[in-house]
Amino acid sequence: MTVRSSRLACLLAAAALAGCAAPTPPAGDAALQRIGHIVVIYAENHSFDNLYGLFPGADGIANATAEQATQLDHDGTPLKELITFGNDGKPDPRFPPMPNKPFRIDAPPVSRSIDQRVPSPIHAFFHNQEQINGGRNNLFAAMSQVGGWTMGYYDGSPFRLWQWAREYTLADRFFMGAFGGSYLNHQYLICACAARHENAPDSMRVKLDPDGKLTKKPGSPSANVGAVQVVSGGGGQVTPDGWSVNTSQPSYQPSGVPPAEGGSLDLVDPKGSGSMGQPVPPQTQRTIGDTLSAKGISWTWYSGGWNAALADGRQPxxxxxxxxxxxDEGSPMFQPHHQPFNYHARFAPGAADRAQHLRDGDDLLRDVAAGTLPAVSFYKPAGRYTQHPSYTDVKSGDQHMADLLDKLKASPQWKDMLIVLTYDENGGYWDHVPPPSGPGWGDRLGPGTRIPALLIGPGVRRGFVDHTPYDTGSILKLITRRFGLEPLAGVREKAGDLTPALQP
Structure with a gap:
């Protein structure tokens, strides 16, 4: 018998034949199989440089080239200075002009502490592509409604999450899976895809120029004096060929669109509601939830404020x-477009999968304490704790997520746990590292700007900065590899699967 046939015989009859052993798996597989529980925490709207640009050992702001750090006007000339614009598109007197380079938000002369709310730069699909400018990253200020504010960053060393990053692993080559905003990147997190909205009205469709860029309004000002103005305002919710890429609402409650008068309180008014536009039709793309369920692997999407929002949405x-x-004070600031499974027909109101897999944030805390988390958990904090600029501050979310990490570490399930704490997208903030491109990486959806990602758990490398290229789809690739799932078609071939962050 040949060596090859002998090895095959051992594999086929390992349970019955003494002296036969299966081949030793690679170290990466062995480390991965030690993980029994994966927890994904999904925060909001900060680039890597904005929060971790000063992190020791990471590719931070000091490594930015002059071309990347110097922001250009629409005509390609360097801006004279960085001006923050207000809601009227004119200079905001609350913020001083700054030199044309990255600046500290939490230091003079800006001096905004981490417990203060700050402007929220636009973060939309086509805006982000133009800001990246072929990897030069030098049109962030020009293509934002807040102008130069996009170049601000924090000294993150006082953050509690920074200390977790120092103790475990910080990935400094992790990119948001899709260009633009939260809505699309939440869809990308669960399916590496975008929703379809073929019958969207013209009022929701983006208007692009012959070069495929946003159509600027006639007389749109220089970024030296005012904020850019485009025909489609926020960039348009739907592409000309029917892909839903900017913030849109689900057809099921909770939604930004209320129920129809006299209609089912579980559904929304199909005509839509003002600036929200028409709701996205229920989706049928294959998600990570589908592939987990197909293999009988337990999983849950936990969301802060879910029960309260569901009751709120079901009102007349x-x-x-x-x-x-x-x-308002006391509201969790629930964001329906941060709930990706609620867009999918499999999780419609009344469906068994909805009741089983979509649960409230309070359920997460009970499951953590009891040691009853499923094999895969996704956690979306309530809007108040996501660190999203404008409607919350950085400190509240830092404390909330760090407190959760403390609870997870004290959980009976900690011993085989891997936590991935990352951000949905960059929030319109500048970052100097160009997103990966080319075969196996770039496609129509992204990847977009670099974002922070922390990997935490007893099997994770300690005090490590991981320079492996990843994107949001890497989370899907990790889950798929660990549990032997059917791969999702949209996951990029060259994106890493996060296993380099595990201890050998």
């Missing part, structure tokens, strides 16, 4: 919302 349309998109 005449009742003012108290939770959904509400910034």
């Amino acid at each position: 349309p005449s009742v003012k919302r108290q939770v959904i998109y509400t910034r």
Whole structure:
């Protein structure tokens, strides 16, 4: 018998034949198989340089080239200075002009502490592509409604999450899976895809110029004096050929669109609602939830404020919302477009999968304490704790997520746990590292700007900065490899699967 046939015989009859052993798996596979529970925490709207640009050992702001750090006007000339614009598109008197280079938000003369709310730069699909400018990253200020504010960053060393990053692994080559904003990147997190909205009205479709870029309004000002103006405002919700890429609402509650008068309270008014536009039709693309369920692997999407938002959304349309998109004191500031599974037909109201897999953030805390987390957990903090600029501050989310990490570390399931804490997208903030491109990397959806990613757990390398190129789809690739799932078609071939961050 040949060596090859002998090895095959051992594999086929290993349980019955004494002295036969299966081949030793590679170290990466062995480390991966020690992981029994994966927890994904999904925060909001910060680039890597914005929060971790000063992190020791990481590719930070000091490594930016002059071309990357110097922002250009629309005509290709360097801006004279960085001006922050207000809601009217004119210079905001609250913020001083700054030299044309990255600047500290939390230091003079800007001096905004981490417990203060700050402007939120536009973060939209086509804007982000133009800001990246072929990898030069020098049109962030020109293509933002807040102008030069996009170049601000923090000294993150006081953050509690920074200390977790120092103790475990910080990935400094992790890119948001899709260009633009939260809505699309939440869809990317679960399916490496975009939703389809073929029948969207013209009012929701982007208007592009012959070069495939946003159509600027006639007389749109120089970025030296005012914010850019485009025909489609926020960039348009739907591409000309029917892909839903900017913030749009689900057809199921909780949604930014209320129920129809006299209609089912579980559904939304199909005509839509004002600036929200028409809801996205229920989706049928294959998700990571589908592939996990197909293999019988337990999983849950936990969301802060889910139960309260569901009750809020199911009120008659005449009742003012108290939770959904509400910034009033005491509201969790629930964001329906951060709930990707709620866009998919498999999780429609009344469906068994909805009740089983979509649960409230309070359920997460109970499951952590009891040691009953499923094999795969996704956690979306309530809007108040996501660190999203404008409607919350950095400190609240830092404390909230660090407190959760403390609870996870004290959980009975910690011993085989891997936590991936990352951000949905860059929030319109500048970063100097060009996104990967070319075969196996770049496609129509992305990847977009670099974002922070922390890997935490007893099997993770300690005090490590991981320079492996990843994107949001790397989380899907990790889960798929660990549990032997059917791969999702949109996951990029060259994106790493996060296993380099594991201890050998």
